[in-house]
Amino acid sequence: MKQFLSVLFMLAVLVSCQEKRDNYRIIGELKNIPDSSVIDLYIEYEDIASRIDSDTILNGSFEFSGTLEKRPARMMLRMHDWENYAGSCDLWADYEKIMVTGKSPYLSSWDVSSNIKEQKQLNRLTSRTKEINTHRDSLSLLMMNNRQDRERYLQLRKQADSLGKISLGIEFNMVEKNPNSHSALEILYNTVKFDTTIARERIKKVYEALEPTYKNTLYGEGIKAGLQERDIPEPGDKMIDFIAHDTAGVEYSLSDFKGKYILLDFWSFGCGPCIMAIPEMKELNTQYKDVLTIVGVNMAANEKQWRKVSKRDSIPWVNLSDGKGTIAGISSVYGIEGFPTYILINPEGVIVEKWMGYWKDVFEKKLNNYIDSKQD
Numbered sequence: 243m244k245q246f247l248s249v250l251f252m253l254a255v256l257v258s259c260q261e262k263r264d265n266y267r268i269i270g271e272l273k274n275i276p277d278s279s280v281i282d283l284y285i286e287y288e289d290i291a292s293r294i295d296s297d298t299i300l301n302g303s304f305e306f307s308g309t310l311e312k313r314p315a316r317m318m319l320r321m322h323d324w325e326n327y328a329g330s331c332d333l334w335a336d337y338e339k340i341m342v343t344g345k346s347p348y349l350s351s352w353d354v355s356s357n358i359k360e361q362k363q364l365n366r367l368t369s370r371t372k373e374i375n376t377h378r379d380s381l382s383l384l385m386m387n388n389r390q391d392r393e394r395y396l397q398l399r400k401q402a403d404s405l406g407k408i409s410l411g412i413e414f415n416m417v418e419k420n421p422n423s424h425s426a427l428e429i430l431y432n433t434v435k436f437d438t439t440i441a442r443e444r445i446k447k448v449y450e451a452l453e454p455t456y457k458n459t460l461y462g463e464g465i466k467a468g469l470q471e472r473d474i475p476e477p478g479d480k481m482i483d484f485i486a487h488d489t490a491g492v493e494y495s496l497s498d499f500k501g502k503y504i505l506l507d508f509w510s511f512g513c514g515p516c517i518m519a520i521p522e523m524k525e526l527n528t529q530y531k532d533v534l535t536i537v538g539v540n541m542a543a544n545e546k547q548w549r550k551v552s553k554r555d556s557i558p559w560v561n562l563s564d565g566k567g568t569i570a571g572i573s574s575v576y577g578i579e580g581f582p583t584y585i586l587i588n589p590e591g592v593i594v595e596k597w598m599g600y601w602k603d604v605f606e607k608k609l610n611n612y613i614d615s616k617q618d
Contacts, residue, residue, distance in 0.1 A: 273345035280322035287544035329379030348379035434468035464569035474577030486562035511551035543567030
């Protein structure tokens, strides 16, 4: 009997050791995907995703593994070839084995299975929208291949946007019944931000039912901000003051720079046009230094990457962040919906210009309406 119990104990220890992992492992088994196709793995930092690894599919298989700074972590898979594939396969990673299966060029149709609690919740919340999201992927692929035909492109985009709203509405209905998970929190946030058809009282009721673990998060703060009625400042309005810190952690108020013109630059390291604007902004910073202060406002919650890019590009102007990206904080106060977004404020603290996007000489054309271009 003792020998039998000893064997059972050894088996239990062996199983325990086998199950304990010190990294995540994502294993893919696909059909109908040609060999040599490249698949990319992204990690999501609240409001931005960063590619962290790639693999080449062989015999329908791929694999990723690694460690995590924060567990569990939201990730997604995308095919490198955007001409023949569309959509993303969303997943949660932890120090577990994660299986991914699929047989379609539309990644929303792929299945993910693991013992991770958040993954199970995500699967539950999106179970009724998989077919809709797969259809939306097919429209996205058509958009990609018809981007030269503007009329056709806009028609397809309208259909895709309509399906997106339907999908979000269905998922919100699921969240009402199961609100307490990070996956549900993200859906609730997207509902607040993008869906105007669902009564705010319904959303508020779900928000109030959140446990502190979820309510006291950045997404929780973003939901709360989205439920508040607020006037977004426009040209002619007074600027709204805020406090943010630079890359060294030193805090500044926007009002610290009052007395000169202020150019607010809402930007992100993942935004191509934002990075393209930097050389012209450096010229601007030198030419107008006596009458203009450029204040960059980082729109990515991932401050580690913000500091890295700021150092790489040697940004010389005031460069601030509140750590809340596009989800809450300054972006909510100023109603930032895309970037780069620029706001020009006069020395009296009144907004005189607001626009989105960068193109060559845009700053010169805007500033010439207010500032003498012949600066020393």
